[in-house]
Amino acid sequence: MSEQLRVPTMAEYMAEGKQPEVLFWVGCAGSFDDRAKKITKAFVRLLNKANVEFAVLGTEESCTGDPAKRSGNEFLFQMQAVTNIEVMNAYEIKKIVTACPHCFNTIKNEYPGLGGNYEVVHHTQFLKGLLDEGRLTIEGGQYKGKRITFHDPCYLGRANNVYEAPRELIRKLDAELVEMKSCKSRGLCCGAGGAQMFKEPEQGNKDINIERTEQALETKPQIIAAGCPFCNTMMTDGVKGKEKEADVEVMDIAELIANAQDL
Amino acid sequence: MDYIPNILFAIVLIAGIGYFASNVKKLIRNIKLGKAKDINDNKSERWKNVIMIALGQSKMVKRPVSGFLHVIVYVGFVIINIEMLEIIIDGLFGTHRILSGLGGFYGVLIGSFEILATLVFVAVVVFWIRRNIIKIKRFMSAEMKGWPKSDGNIILYFEMVLMALFLIMNATDVSFQNAGLGNVVSQYIAPLFSDFSESTLHIIERAAWWLHIIGILIFLNYLYFSKHLHILLAFPNTYYGKINPKGQFDNDDAVTKEVMLMMDPDADPFAAPEAGAEDEAPAKFGASDVQDLSWINLLNAYTCTECGRCTSECPANLTGKKLSPRKIMMDTRDRLEEVGKNIDANKGVFVDDGKQLLNDYITKEELWACTSCNACTEACPVSIDPLNIIMEMRRYLVMEESAAPMELNNMMTNIENNGAPWPYNQMDRLNWKDEN
Numbered sequence: 001m002s003e004q005l006r007v008p009t010m011a012e013y014m015a016e017g018k019q020p021e022v023l024f025w026v027g028c029a030g031s032f033d034d035r036a037k038k039i040t041k042a043f044v045r046l047l048n049k050a051n052v053e054f055a056v057l058g059t060e061e062s063c064t065g066d067p068a069k070r071s072g073n074e075f076l077f078q079m080q081a082v083t084n085i086e087v088m089n090a091y092e093i094k095k096i097v098t099a100c101p102h103c104f105n106t107i108k109n110e111y112p113g114l115g116g117n118y119e120v121v122h123h124t125q126f127l128k129g130l131l132d133e134g135r136l137t138i139e140g141g142q143y144k145g146k147r148i149t150f151h152d153p154c155y156l157g158r159a160n161n162v163y164e165a166p167r168e169l170i171r172k173l174d175a176e177l178v179e180m181k182s183c184k185s186r187g188l189c190c191g192a193g194g195a196q197m198f199k200e201p202e203q204g205n206k207d208i209n210i211e212r213t214e215q216a217l218e219t220k221p222q223i224i225a226a227g228c229p230f231c232n233t234m235m236t237d238g239v240k241g242k243e244k245e246a247d248v249e250v251m252d253i254a255e256l257i258a259n260a261q262d263l
Numbered sequence: 264m265d266y267i268p269n270i271l272f273a274i275v276l277i278a279g280i281g282y283f284a285s286n287v288k289k290l291i292r293n294i295k296l297g298k299a300k301d302i303n304d305n306k307s308e309r310w311k312n313v314i315m316i317a318l319g320q321s322k323m324v325k326r327p328v329s330g331f332l333h334v335i336v337y338v339g340f341v342i343i344n345i346e347m348l349e350i351i352i353d354g355l356f357g358t359h360r361i362l363s364g365l366g367g368f369y370g371v372l373i374g375s376f377e378i379l380a381t382l383v384f385v386a387v388v389v390f391w392i393r394r395n396i397i398k399i400k401r402f403m404s405a406e407m408k409g410w411p412k413s414d415g416n417i418i419l420y421f422e423m424v425l426m427a428l429f430l431i432m433n434a435t436d437v438s439f440q441n442a443g444l445g446n447v448v449s450q451y452i453a454p455l456f457s458d459f460s461e462s463t464l465h466i467i468e469r470a471a472w473w474l475h476i477i478g479i480l481i482f483l484n485y486l487y488f489s490k491h492l493h494i495l496l497a498f499p500n501t502y503y504g505k506i507n508p509k510g511q512f513d514n515d516d517a518v519t520k521e522v523m524l525m526m527d528p529d530a531d532p533f534a535a536p537e538a539g540a541e542d543e544a545p546a547k548f549g550a551s552d553v554q555d556l557s558w559i560n561l562l563n564a565y566t567c568t569e570c571g572r573c574t575s576e577c578p579a580n581l582t583g584k585k586l587s588p589r590k591i592m593m594d595t596r597d598r599l600e601e602v603g604k605n606i607d608a609n610k611g612v613f614v615d616d617g618k619q620l621l622n623d624y625i626t627k628e629e630l631w632a633c634t635s636c637n638a639c640t641e642a643c644p645v646s647i648d649p650l651n652i653i654m655e656m657r658r659y660l661v662m663e664e665s666a667a668p669m670e671l672n673n674m675m676t677n678i679e680n681n682g683a684p685w686p687y688n689q690m691d692r693l694n695w696k697d698e699n
Contacts, residue, residue, distance in 0.1 A: 028683040058693040062682030072657030109511035154636040159510025189578040194635030198674040202632040205583030
């Protein structure tokens with residue numbers, strides 16, 4: 001991993017008078033959360049490997065406003081949205097990829113009404129596209145035959161009907177994809193959505209991430225695959241709570257593919 | 264004197280339908296208490312939803328057992344009601360089985376009604392067992408005590424009695440049994456009455472006939488007071504149901520105006536508001552009472568038949584939190600009816616009763632427990648959206664009362680100040696690139 005990551009910014013592209021093929025929207029978790037930063041870097045390694053001409057907004061990126069909107073602060077959400085849209089429209093951005101389903105959902109569905117019209121894809125969809133086009137190849141490598149279960153992020157699955165892209169990537173690893181009892185459109189939330197990530201849960205008899213982790217562990221997986229930095233945190237905590245961290249890893253799909261490539 | 268039954272029938276029929284019609288008017292008025300929301304888009308997709316989800320029961324059968332039983336009751340209900348046509352003609356004109364002139368086809372019709380009536384009876388008994396003997400968890404929640412529980416059972420008793428009366432009516436109809444056309448089930452019930460004289464049989468047949476039609480009219484009028492309204496409202500509700508991606512929440516237009524004004528460098532901050540602009544500003548952001556919700560939210564509330572599939576999939580409810588999406592819908596309807604009665608009692612105007620949907624019905628604790636995961640909207644067999652009500656009420660709490668939980672206020676302050684939900688500097692956003 002000594003190779004330096006190539007992470008050009010939109011400003012740099014602009015200075016050269018060029019336009020990247022896609023904007024990588026990193027998101028707050030991907031920028032600041034220690035665990036999520038690893039996912040960001042794994043995805044960048046894949047983009048570099050496939051020679052994708054991408055750029056990030058860097059310091060010009062700001063929260064999409066998703067947690068504010070889900071908390072009920074429509075005003076703050078729209079301020080964030082309009083500011084981001086102004087930046088992205090100034091750069092004439094057409095296509096966006098992001099590793100965060102919350103950013104994905106908000107930019108794809110809620111920005112058009114405020115003047116931001118872009119083609120938005122989740123990183124699992126983008127990676128699948130690279131594989132289909134032959135720009136990236138994977139062999140099973142270290143994940144061949146491993147039992148992997150996929151936790152559907154609500155804002156990717158139910159919210160936007162993306163169920164297959166992440167699963168196809170897991171199958172391409174030659175891994176054994178096992179489904180939890182609640183999966184796809186009936187997938188159980190990890191407990192982080194709707195701004196729950198940022199607060200203590202209300203009183204109940206169990207934490208939602210524990211319930212979901214139990215469902216995942218029922219499949220006897222070696223890896224719990226996630227496609228969302230918040231789900232990743234919740235499931236990682238859940239696995240620790242069940243004292244299974246020695247047997248079960250929680251990994252983002254981008255990390256699985258990057259590792260399979262020894263990137 | 265011969266016309267007395269006919270006149271009596273006409274009076275019962277007009278009274279039954281008239282009272283129902285007056286309640287339907289009230290129902291429509293109550294739904295219109297909600298905020299206007301224009302829905303004129305995607306007509307073909309909306310009709311497709313009505314055909315697939317309401318008519319085709321596509322979401323009901325996702326749970327095979329209750330789905331299958333429900334399809335029986337639904338098909339039975341729709342088809343057996345064709346018999347109503349004959350009953351009404353017979354009642355008004357004093358005829359007896361006017362359609363029997365259709366001959367063999369009449370036999371096929373009545374025969375299929377009898378089979379369906381029997382199947383409906385059995386299905387309804389199974390439903391009753393599921394609620395009262397097996398005690399399936401989703402029928403036992405806190406919000407299902409008292410009236411909602413009785414309501415569920417009363418509906419089942421109505422259906423059992425109506426189906427039984429229909430079969431008894433056929434079994435004791437001597438000429439019908441003798442004709443042997445379509446008495447596929449009732450011929451096995453007829454022997455139970457073999458000891459009775461023909462005149463007694465006639466009395467039983469007439470009694471069953473009258474009770475059946477009166478029962479149907481009572482059941483029709485019961486709908487307005489019951490969760491059973493879904494048999495009518497499921498159709499408009501699936502038409503007006505959300506067709507955007509589930510993750511897409513509405514942007515509040517009133518807020519957009521404010522934000523656009525703030526972002527416009529040419530806006531004159533001291534400009535006098537345009538004439539009439541004051542009236543356009545919303546009285547309130549979000550919703551604290553039913554009148555602040557959209558009419559679709561209110562239609563949703565009347566459509567809910569309290570099946571609890573939403574609640575049984577809700578991650579908050581599954582882990583013991585107070586939130587139950589079904590209760591959100593039931594509370595909305597209860598409060599709406601309270602407001603409606605208030606309007607009736609005060610000559611058409613709502614007089615403040617010191618209550619509202621928020622706190623008096625739905626607590627903050629419930630609202631803040633939602634993860635916005637859309638499990639409830641996915642589970643609903645008739646496209647009800649409890650999540651939209653939760654979000655509207657959160658908007659009220661945050662934008663009108665600044666009453667978010669403290670941690671969320673911190674998160675929002677962080678977004679305002681440094682563009683991230685955590686206290687990190689926006690200038691550090693790309694630091695990950697060079698970290699190892």
